[in-house]
Amino acid sequence: MRPAFLLCAIIGLLSGCGKNSATSPEKPAHAEAVGHETELLRLTLTPQATQRLGIKTERVGQDSITARRETAGEIVIPAGAGGVPTGALSNIALIGMQQVTADGEIVRARAQATLARTALTRADALVREEAGSVRARDEAAAALTTAQAAVAAAIAQRRLLGPAIGAMTRQSSLWVRVPVFGTDIATVERSRAAEIRPLGDSGPPRIARPIEAPPSADGAAGTVDLYFALDNRDRAYRVGQRVAVALPMGDGNAFGISVPAAAIVSDIYGGEWVYQRTGSSTFVRRRIEITSMSGSRAILARGLSRGNEIVTAGAAELFGTEFGVAH
16 A cells, blocks of 8 residues: 555656646747857958059048038028018029019009109190199109109019029029028027038038028928028039038037048948958958048047058948959
8 A cells, every 4th residue: 555655656746847847938038149240351352452442541540620410401592682582492483473473563663654754744744835733743743753663662572582583593602591490509600601512422512601691480390591602603503402511510629530531331221330451451340430520521439549540442342342242
């Protein structure tokens, strides 16, 4: 009896252990080794390949550039001596209709002035022949003065709308309208020039000087418009074109490691990199973080140290070599 009891106890114990083992919870996470961005390829080029790719390098150092903020702007028509409605600055159809209306008003006012002058001449002749009243002559003179004032007002209103539509495409100077949030307007250095370039263009920017323009704003968006005059004698920009604008900020200069903009390459995720020369013929891609850019220079927050040698010409070719893109 006793051995049978012990046998049942052992069997029950083994069954319980098996059950607990089968129902043990899974681990909530699993980690496995993957490639890290510090484990990048080291490119080794032959002297012939280095020469063929046009590789040029320089040692980086510390520098300071004017702090700027990147935003977007719009090429608009320069206003005249007075104000042009904000929507008309970039809407050619709207300003065209306003010009046609203003031109018609000038013609109408001049016609009224011609009739008033004829009426005054007739009334004056009747008074000299003692066939008309002095009052009628005075009324005709007042009507002529009123008509002449209407002509002057119509001409002044037309002048505010700028040159004819056909001449607008031949403007040697255009304006850039830059909407800035009201909370940021105080940080913009209003007396300094802005840098203008077409969207997506990394080439040298064009300088646009600040100007005093008729006030305009967008209450719904909470923005205030700043205006800059842009030299367009080469007809590089067109009215209504969207452009990238680098606004000068009033919070001083950015100081740190400085690299040429031509040395920076971007991956498909927007990450920014440079190629560092680690040997006579070896190059390694390094991730960087840009603090500020101005013209052809960039200030880095991290990624390089003073004295590192980076590729300034041929970085795109190295990028293609690393990822197997033919050049």
